[in-house]
Amino acid sequence: MASAAGDSGPASIGEAAEKRRTFAIIAHPDAGKTTLTEKLLLMGGAIHLAGQVKAKGEGRRARSDWMKIEQSRGISVTTSVMTFEYRDVTFNLLDTPGHEDFSEDTYRTLTAVDSAIMVIDGAKGIEAQTRKLFEVCRLRDVPIITFINKMDREARDNFEILDEISEILALDTTPMSWPVGMGGIFRGCYDMREQKMMLFDGNKDSSELTDVIDAPVDDPKLDAALPADQLAQAREEMELVQAACPEFDLENYRAGHLTPVFFGSALRSFGIKQLLDAVVDFAPSPRPQPTDRREIEPDEKPVTGFVFKVQANMDPNHRDRIAFMRLCSGKFKRGLKMHQVRTGKSIGIYNPILFFAQSRELAEEAWPGDIIGVPNHGTLRVGDTLTEGENLRFTGIPNFAPEILRRVRLDDPMKAKHLKKALESLAEEGVTQVFRPMIGADWIVGVVGQLQIDVLATRIESEYGIKVGFEAAPFYSARWVDGDPAEMKRFLDRNQSSAAEDRDGAPVYMARNSWDLNRAIEDWPKLKFTATRERS
Numbered sequence: 371m372a373s374a375a376g377d378s379g380p381a382s383i384g385e386a387a388e389k390r391r392t393f394a395i396i397a398h399p400d401a402g403k404t405t406l407t408e409k410l411l412l413m414g415g416a417i418h419l420a421g422q423v424k425a426k427g428e429g430r431r432a433r434s435d436w437m438k439i440e441q442s443r444g445i446s447v448t449t450s451v452m453t454f455e456y457r458d459v460t461f462n463l464l465d466t467p468g469h470e471d472f473s474e475d476t477y478r479t480l481t482a483v484d485s486a487i488m489v490i491d492g493a494k495g496i497e498a499q500t501r502k503l504f505e506v507c508r509l510r511d512v513p514i515i516t517f518i519n520k521m522d523r524e525a526r527d528n529f530e531i532l533d534e535i536s537e538i539l540a541l542d543t544t545p546m547s548w549p550v551g552m553g554g555i556f557r558g559c560y561d562m563r564e565q566k567m568m569l570f571d572g573n574k575d576s577s578e579l580t581d582v583i584d585a586p587v588d589d590p591k592l593d594a595a596l597p598a599d600q601l602a603q604a605r606e607e608m609e610l611v612q613a614a615c616p617e618f619d620l621e622n623y624r625a626g627h628l629t630p631v632f633f634g635s636a637l638r639s640f641g642i643k644q645l646l647d648a649v650v651d652f653a654p655s656p657r658p659q660p661t662d663r664r665e666i667e668p669d670e671k672p673v674t675g676f677v678f679k680v681q682a683n684m685d686p687n688h689r690d691r692i693a694f695m696r697l698c699s700g701k702f703k704r705g706l707k708m709h710q711v712r713t714g715k716s717i718g719i720y721n722p723i724l725f726f727a728q729s730r731e732l733a734e735e736a737w738p739g740d741i742i743g744v745p746n747h748g749t750l751r752v753g754d755t756l757t758e759g760e761n762l763r764f765t766g767i768p769n770f771a772p773e774i775l776r777r778v779r780l781d782d783p784m785k786a787k788h789l790k791k792a793l794e795s796l797a798e799e800g801v802t803q804v805f806r807p808m809i810g811a812d813w814i815v816g817v818v819g820q821l822q823i824d825v826l827a828t829r830i831e832s833e834y835g836i837k838v839g840f841e842a843a844p845f846y847s848a849r850w851v852d853g854d855p856a857e858m859k860r861f862l863d864r865n866q867s868s869a870a871e872d873r874d875g876a877p878v879y880m881a882r883n884s885w886d887l888n889r890a891i892e893d894w895p896k897l898k899f900t901a902t903r904e905r906s
């Protein structure tokens with residue numbers, strides 16, 4: 371049995387909330403997210419051996435078996451949330467699956483965090499997936515701490531990477547540390563916040579960071595420890611960067627306008643402590659959450675929360691689900707009866723789960739910012755709000771424009787009704803989006819990651835006994851259309867072959883290519899074409 375609050379327990383809801391950091395790591399595949407996660411967990415004492423988050427070598431084969439399970443049952447539960455403690459603060463780290471596992475869940479998870487760490491490969495800069503994930507963060511102005519990774523390898527010019535962050539992401543940058551050298555001649559980083567030089571030793575794991583010179587940047591102690599040319603260059607660069615970048619400003623960071631930047635090497639455990647300290651010192655504790663009525667403050671007494679992810683359970687014989695609920699206010703206690711606002715039903719939460727790196731435990735109590743898993747048989751859906759009675763709905767848990775659209779081909783036409791039911795229920799769960807074209811009888815499904823299609827096919831067959839295939843649809847992307855009803859009708863009438871409805875009947879434009887999409891946006895200035903739509 372577990373309490374996410376530790377043994378003694380906090381004095382008040384506000385105090386417990388203050389001591390929580392609910393965050394995610396966003397990165398392009400291979401930038402080092404798994405390695406960094408592992409090092410954060412090691413530092414938090416949640417695991418004791420490196421290599422447990424992602425098995426190496428031998429484990430690679432295991433990973434593909436595990437993928438098969440994932441494909442038939444959805445995405446892994448155990449890695450979705452990890453809770454650990456550091457400096458008396460409870461960290462809830464939410465996983466944002468990348469690679470083949472990339473799905474709408476990846477995006478939606480970001481609606482449940484208060485801040486994020488953005489990992490950038492120092493040799494590559496901002497890559498496609500970092501950018502997509504960042505854009506989702508920007509929807510809610512989620513504050514971002516940047517970690518430029520792999521400094522132990524040849525990296526790009528540091529100034530270039532900072533420029534890229536400010537130009538591509540429109541974020542101000544404030545370097546908090548500055549590297550001396552890189553690759554084979556990486557000497558360490560100067561911590562500009564604490565005014566000390568952290569020395570890198572290629573032969574050692576740097577997690578202890580014993581080699582620290584506590585000295586201002588121009589102190590001769592540094593001259594004695596570092597090669598003169600490298601130190602001279604780093605000093606010059608630091609002077610330049612301090613003149614070019616704004617000073618760190620907590621408010622600007624928290625408003626999502628400025629990112630503090632750290633350099634390091636996840637693999638060599640270098641710079642991890644500075645990063646975790648920054649999450650403790652700068653990252654916001656649970657923020658007030660918007661609803662359709664008012665903002666909910668975390669220290670309000672009544673318990674509230676919303677479901678951001680629903681996970682099919684591993685047992686194929688049961689339609690068990692685990693709904694991941696982010697608590698937004700109040701002190702949650704096991705057995706609490708909560709009001710499901712969408713249906714008006716009362717739901718007793720008797721077996722809530724807290725997730726640790728290597729175990730799941732029954733949650734006796736939980737606090738704002740915590741994520742609890744609620745086992746259920748399909749009653750809870752993505753986007754659901756639970757309260758202690760108040761009829762309000764958390765907003766900002768959108769559907770995202772699908773990037774892969776497929777036409778569903780049914781082998782047995784007699785099963786059309788069953789298919790409709792299966793697709794609607796999987797759409798409610800958040801596994802896919804479904805669209806009904808204005809012309810033609812076939813359903814179109816939309817996802818943001820290829821694995822979602824595989825999961826969908828397996829589940830339709832195993833859970834509903836329907837064999838389906840997926841054919842390429844001639845569409846590139848979908849946008850929800852909104853605006854003056856008469857103008858919308860004119861637009862949809864003119865574009866019947868590209869018009870569809872989503873599962874709630876909202877009009878959708880399915881563009882054949884990016885040119886069509888841009889043209890529609892230009893030609894119909896009174897209409898809004900949006901890439902997200904609030905779930906109803």
Ligand code: G4P
Nearest residue numbers: 397398399400401402403404405519520523635636637638
């Ligand atoms: P991801 O989750 O973002 O996809 O990245 P992951 O941590 O799996 O890292 C991708 C590759 O980059 C791995 O190497 C990892 O060891 C390496 N890496 C991560 N951080 C650093 C770093 O700070 N310095 C260096 N030099 N390498 C780093 P791999 O060879 O692809 O895989 P593996 O066989 O080591 O697992």
